[in-house]
């Protein structure tokens with residue numbers, strides 16, 4: 001007998017509001033933290049967190065206008081690679 005189990009969709013939880021993150025034009029977003037950024041790559045540490053772009057913007061001291069990534073004309077990774 002074969003037991004089939006439907007794959008459950010991955011749920012991302014926002015590090016700021018703790019709510020799940022529904023897919024939108026910008027969400028879910030990930031923050032990749034690099035510890036020891038001032039040291040050689042081999043001794044750095046990395047950890048990824050997830051968030052809503054709006055939660056990141058509202059919890060940051062960075063002016064919302066500096067989040068260029070939210071500009072519809074900001075290139076995707078694939079567009080950057082082909083430039």
Ligand SMILES: [Zn+2]
Nearest residue numbers: 014017052055
């Ligand atoms: Zn959030």
